[in-house]
Amino acid sequence: MRLTIKDLTQTFGTTRVLDKLSIETGMVNSLVLVGPSGGGKSTLLRILAGLDIPTRGTVTFDETVLQRDEANLRLYRRTIGTVFQSYNLFPHLSARENLILPLVHVHGFSRDDAIARVEEPLRRFQLHEHADKRPAELSGGQNQRIAILRAMVVRPKRLFLDEPTSALDPEMTAEVLDMIEGLKDSGTDFVLVTHAMNFARRVADEVAFIGDGKVLSHGPSKTVFENSKNSRVTSFFEQVLR
Amino acid sequence: MTKVKTRIPIVRKKGLLAAFGFITETAKRPATGLLLYISSRTLYAISMSRSFAHLIVATAVTCLLVLACFQVPGDWNWSGVWEYRQKFISGWLVTLGLSLAALVLSVAIGLVVALFLGARNPLIEATGRIYVEIIRGTPLLVQLLLGFYVIANAVGIENRFVVGTLVLAAFSGAYMAEIFRGGLNAIPKTQRDSARAIGLTQWQSFRLVILPQAVRLVLPAIAGQLVSLIKDSSLLSVIAISEFTLNAREVNSFTYSTLESYVPLAIGYLMLTLPLSATARWLESSFSYER
Numbered sequence: 001m002r003l004t005i006k007d008l009t010q011t012f013g014t015t016r017v018l019d020k021l022s023i024e025t026g027m028v029n030s031l032v033l034v035g036p037s038g039g040g041k042s043t044l045l046r047i048l049a050g051l052d053i054p055t056r057g058t059v060t061f062d063e064t065v066l067q068r069d070e071a072n073l074r075l076y077r078r079t080i081g082t083v084f085q086s087y088n089l090f091p092h093l094s095a096r097e098n099l100i101l102p103l104v105h106v107h108g109f110s111r112d113d114a115i116a117r118v119e120e121p122l123r124r125f126q127l128h129e130h131a132d133k134r135p136a137e138l139s140g141g142q143n144q145r146i147a148i149l150r151a152m153v154v155r156p157k158r159l160f161l162d163e164p165t166s167a168l169d170p171e172m173t174a175e176v177l178d179m180i181e182g183l184k185d186s187g188t189d190f191v192l193v194t195h196a197m198n199f200a201r202r203v204a205d206e207v208a209f210i211g212d213g214k215v216l217s218h219g220p221s222k223t224v225f226e227n228s229k230n231s232r233v234t235s236f237f238e239q240v241l242r
Numbered sequence: 243m244t245k246v247k248t249r250i251p252i253v254r255k256k257g258l259l260a261a262f263g264f265i266t267e268t269a270k271r272p273a274t275g276l277l278l279y280i281s282s283r284t285l286y287a288i289s290m291s292r293s294f295a296h297l298i299v300a301t302a303v304t305c306l307l308v309l310a311c312f313q314v315p316g317d318w319n320w321s322g323v324w325e326y327r328q329k330f331i332s333g334w335l336v337t338l339g340l341s342l343a344a345l346v347l348s349v350a351i352g353l354v355v356a357l358f359l360g361a362r363n364p365l366i367e368a369t370g371r372i373y374v375e376i377i378r379g380t381p382l383l384v385q386l387l388l389g390f391y392v393i394a395n396a397v398g399i400e401n402r403f404v405v406g407t408l409v410l411a412a413f414s415g416a417y418m419a420e421i422f423r424g425g426l427n428a429i430p431k432t433q434r435d436s437a438r439a440i441g442l443t444q445w446q447s448f449r450l451v452i453l454p455q456a457v458r459l460v461l462p463a464i465a466g467q468l469v470s471l472i473k474d475s476s477l478l479s480v481i482a483i484s485e486f487t488l489n490a491r492e493v494n495s496f497t498y499s500t501l502e503s504y505v506p507l508a509i510g511y512l513m514l515t516l517p518l519s520a521t522a523r524w525l526e527s528s529f530s531y532e533r
Contacts, residue, residue, distance in 0.1 A: 086432060088436035092531045
């Protein structure tokens with residue numbers, strides 16, 4: 001994917017969360033957004049995922065410009081997948097039903113076809129024996145993996161992941177990160193917001209450091225992590241990578 | 243306590259002691275001891291079970307009420323009331339029919355008005371709000387009279403059963419609306435986000451994600467409101483519908499047996515409300531999805 005953002009501004013009331021943010025990536029498989037909390041990473045990701053409409057500015061994926069009306073955004077959201085920090089699975093449905101729901105109600109699968117389609121991914125990620133449990137009966141890591149699967153089974157063009165491991169303890173973080181790394185190997189494009197810096201470094205084709213609603217540093221991960229000229233960026237990494 | 247025991251006549255004391263001795267002796271044998279232990283544990287478990295507790299308390303309350311009835315001066319005249327049993331039955335059936343119709347209708351009204359209350363369009367929101375406030379702020383009695391003699395008259399509905407059911411449903415629906423609104427608002431915003439993210443339309447998101455979760459939350463309150471609705475149906479007598487309460491009142495005026503007329507009334511209403519509560523509890527447990 002190639003992502004181009006021009007002068008993206010998002011204000012909530014009087015707070016300006018994104019301030020004329022612009023970026024132009026190369027042809028990448030994965031883009032990782034890092035930076036301090038409150039810097040605008042998640043706000044940016046929500047706009048990219050078509051969940052929020054920005055106050056001003058344009059977002060272009062490859063040649064497609066993101067529309068600003070709900071009807072078109074809904075069509076756009078059907079072509080992508082989104083994973084949230086707090087999984088946001090549907091608590092009244094079993095894991096399997098969570099996976100089937102978008103297939104049946106959004107993508108026109110029959111129930112039987114949908115069940116058949118989720119079978120293999122459930123087995124591959126060792127979630128099969130838990131498929132009939134509801135989210136409250138699963139661990140955080142299992143829930144997040146189901147959430148990633150829910151986004152994946154519709155075969156999206158690309159995936160947006162908003163701090164997918166921030167709500168997990170270290171042990172479960174590993175199983176989720178492994179799964180995301182698997183995405184990269186399978187060639188699925190994704191944009192990831194994360195605080196797991198070492199992981200960001202490993203999977204990112206390009207890294208964008210977001211702070212104060214702007215892109216403070218951007219480029220291949222080695223450039224951003226080691227050779228950034230921005231003092232805000234270098235001091236942030238000194239803090240978190242210590 | 244020991245002093246009391248010594249006053250027991252010797253023969254009986256011997257019998258008691260013998261029985262006690264027998265029990266303690268046999269209890270010492272492992273097999274019997276085990277059996278005694280298991281049966282006592284079982285009895286304890288049964289006594290701690292919820293349905294058994296309900297049975298015990300219900301029986302106790304009934305016994306107390308029956309005892310209190312025996313204290314009422316004068317004779318009971320059940321035979322006089324028995325003559326009019328058909329009136330009780332027909333009234334009960336009318337109440338059952340009215341309540342069932344109003345029940346279904348009021349849930350539908352409640353849902354629609356709840357959506358009005360949560361609407362972004364201020365005109366729709368105001369319509370819902372004013373409806374709820376007017377209905378909740380005025381007596382059902384007045385609504386029935388106005389509904390039948392003014393509104394129904396104006397639009398040309400003459401069937402008092404239809405009008406009664408509609409007014410009752412509209413009345414209960416206003417309360418339902420507030421209950422539903424509370425339930426819908428209690429579903430976290432992240433659920434709507436999640437529904438939008440997978441590409442559901444607003445209506446799909448409501449139907450497949452929000453509503454099923456809200457229903458579980460509001461079930462107890464809705465059940466309470468439906469029980470109220472059944473009892474409120476007694477007011478339909480003011481527009482001359484021969485429902486259960488009106489018929490019981492008539493039996494009273496024919497027989498002059500007040501208590502004998504009204505006790506069956508209470509039992510008849512319980513026969514409607516208890517199954518409703520039981521169903522609600524069953525639904526609640528089958529809808530629950532938390533550990």
